[in-house]
Amino acid sequence: MASQSLHFLTPVNPSRSLSSSPFLRPSLLPVRLRLFRSSAAAHTPPPDLNPSPVPVILSSTNGIGGVSIAAAASAIDVDAVTEAELKENGFRSTRRTKLVCTIGPSTCEAEQIEALAVGGMNVARVNMCHGTHDWHRRVIRQVRRLNEEKGFAVAVMMDTEGSEIHMGDLGGFASAKTEDGEVWTFSVRALKAPLPERTINVNYDGFAEDVRVGDELLVDGGMVRFEVIEKLGPDVRCRCTDPGLLLPRANITFWRDGSLVRERNAMLPTISSKDWLDIDFGIAEGVDFIAVSFVKSAEVINHLKSYIAARCRDREISVVAKIESIDSLKNLEEIVLASDGAMVARGDLGAQIPLEQVPSVQHTVVKICRQLNRPVIVASQLLESMIEYPTPTRAEVADVSEAVRQRADALMLSGESAMGQFPDKALTVLRSVSLRIERWWREEKRYEAMELPDVASSFSDKISEEICNSAAKMANNLGVDAVFVYTKTGQMASLLSRCRPDCPIFAFTTSTSLRRRLNLQWGLIPFRLSFSDDMETNLNKTFSLLKQRGMIQSGDLVIALSDMLQSIQVINVP
Ligand SMILES: Nc1ncnc2c1ncn2[C@@H]1O[C@H](COP(=O)(O)OP(=O)(O)O)[C@@H](O)[C@H]1O
Ligand SMILES: C=C(OP(=O)(O)O)C(=O)O
Ligand SMILES: [K+]
Numbered sequence: 001m002a003s004q005s006l007h008f009l010t011p012v013n014p015s016r017s018l019s020s021s022p023f024l025r026p027s028l029l030p031v032r033l034r035l036f037r038s039s040a041a042a043h044t045p046p047p048d049l050n051p052s053p054v055p056v057i058l059s060s061t062n063g064i065g066g067v068s069i070a071a072a073a074s075a076i077d078v079d080a081v082t083e084a085e086l087k088e089n090g091f092r093s094t095r096r097t098k099l100v101c102t103i104g105p106s107t108c109e110a111e112q113i114e115a116l117a118v119g120g121m122n123v124a125r126v127n128m129c130h131g132t133h134d135w136h137r138r139v140i141r142q143v144r145r146l147n148e149e150k151g152f153a154v155a156v157m158m159d160t161e162g163s164e165i166h167m168g169d170l171g172g173f174a175s176a177k178t179e180d181g182e183v184w185t186f187s188v189r190a191l192k193a194p195l196p197e198r199t200i201n202v203n204y205d206g207f208a209e210d211v212r213v214g215d216e217l218l219v220d221g222g223m224v225r226f227e228v229i230e231k232l233g234p235d236v237r238c239r240c241t242d243p244g245l246l247l248p249r250a251n252i253t254f255w256r257d258g259s260l261v262r263e264r265n266a267m268l269p270t271i272s273s274k275d276w277l278d279i280d281f282g283i284a285e286g287v288d289f290i291a292v293s294f295v296k297s298a299e300v301i302n303h304l305k306s307y308i309a310a311r312c313r314d315r316e317i318s319v320v321a322k323i324e325s326i327d328s329l330k331n332l333e334e335i336v337l338a339s340d341g342a343m344v345a346r347g348d349l350g351a352q353i354p355l356e357q358v359p360s361v362q363h364t365v366v367k368i369c370r371q372l373n374r375p376v377i378v379a380s381q382l383l384e385s386m387i388e389y390p391t392p393t394r395a396e397v398a399d400v401s402e403a404v405r406q407r408a409d410a411l412m413l414s415g416e417s418a419m420g421q422f423p424d425k426a427l428t429v430l431r432s433v434s435l436r437i438e439r440w441w442r443e444e445k446r447y448e449a450m451e452l453p454d455v456a457s458s459f460s461d462k463i464s465e466e467i468c469n470s471a472a473k474m475a476n477n478l479g480v481d482a483v484f485v486y487t488k489t490g491q492m493a494s495l496l497s498r499c500r501p502d503c504p505i506f507a508f509t510t511s512t513s514l515r516r517r518l519n520l521q522w523g524l525i526p527f528r529l530s531f532s533d534d535m536e537t538n539l540n541k542t543f544s545l546l547k548q549r550g551m552i553q554s555g556d557l558v559i560a561l562s563d564m565l566q567s568i569q570v571i572n573v574p
């Protein structure tokens, strides 16, 4: 195979103060360390660094069309929020934890979506349990327009309904209050509004047959509980034991003798016929992620991935496995490996396993995902009280902190942003808590030395992986300002992200769609830029474009990697 040599070249520059570095940087003799796969790699002098005119933000729809070649060649896609953050706070204090917001009635107008993007939303989620295709289409198109007009890279995630048992709509009411001891009827009749008093529709025809007197009924992950007291044909009469608020289409599980009754659920398909229609809709609308509810095994993920591959050859859609079914827990590694990411969907998970087991499952899923190099989202009830109140509870702040400390890739808002009264405030809390805990972690240098097993399946991938592991370690030891990675597939960017280095990772990609998908991953700041296989040219172009915008300065120390060249360079920005 091609020769692999290690070169130490020593270009000049060294002007910058070293105060932020844990060590005195030996950058007074800046080092380049290169691993070449071919013998043809000689150091070429940098081309002329003539600054081109200030680039406009350019973006295109789904990475196809929209940008003229000449314009694209000289521009870089970045949004005003990232730009302002970098300018104001410098590299070190950019946020590493990504934020997903569920869009709903509180946030579906253009200016509301923009406010979320400005507030740090990286991914907009639409939940197919609610709303019509027209409603979702409007939201998805608003997000796309915002990206095009303002240079954002907000990705869209479509979340399937799945075919678990749930209640119907509440005859037009937004919620219904239950009191302790009240008797409610759960009926499989197709009742039309107005519903009889204290009556709830259930979507699953076998419900009245399956439940037994004495069973415990958990609504909305146990937020409200009932005991089954009588079965009358299609109607099941239940007494409320833990009162609370019933929300439309809330999930229902039933427990018998202290365990979840799951025979019937295990027979329901993970992807229902309605879900397939929603998936076709998502493909047609060009969503970036499809999150699959109630995944039980890896097969369904493989099945969906091959369907997507056959249906959209020109684009990629990442598939996220939601870990919320008790059956998924015994197949976790397989499921995570088959998927492009996972979500700890604590809402339904907490109804399928005892609540006190949810934190350890979260810990395990986050760890497995990091080890297998898949992004992971921690979801549900992070700031539940903020649906109604403008400030979170201390316990909620502690919960958010713990997910950040575990180095999850992303945190998700559900009801808080979909139908709460303070969506922007909730996002601000996620953002500020993330920033604070990340900083604390870095200052304390509390690296958890996580064993990162090999994930590469070929020798070439193995080289990439070793380069990323080394680069991340070097970045920490040298106290560099940023790692730059030029990536065509995103693979090297995610391998770097997996190492959770102290500095941010600037991920340059030629594709708008990949840029959006990278936006879910810890520590990645994705840019769209056209680049070549020649790193010298790429670096000079990037330095020049970012300097013009005041996003980097002369003397900043960066480590640059590329998945075309498989090289590492340590370099001071000229
Ligand atoms: N597209 C929508 N249209 C109307 N309401 C929605 C929509 N998306 C979410 N919501 C509301 O926000 C709440 C929280 O959202 P989410 O957690 O995603 O759903 P669920 O509670 O069904 O699991 C939902 O219960 C619903 O009341
Ligand atoms: C994220 C979840 O899924 P959904 O909101 O679709 O029920 C969950 O159950 O926690
Ligand atoms: K869902």
Ligand SMILES: [Mg+2]
Pocket: 293, 324, 345, 347, 348, 349
């Ligand atoms: Mg769920």
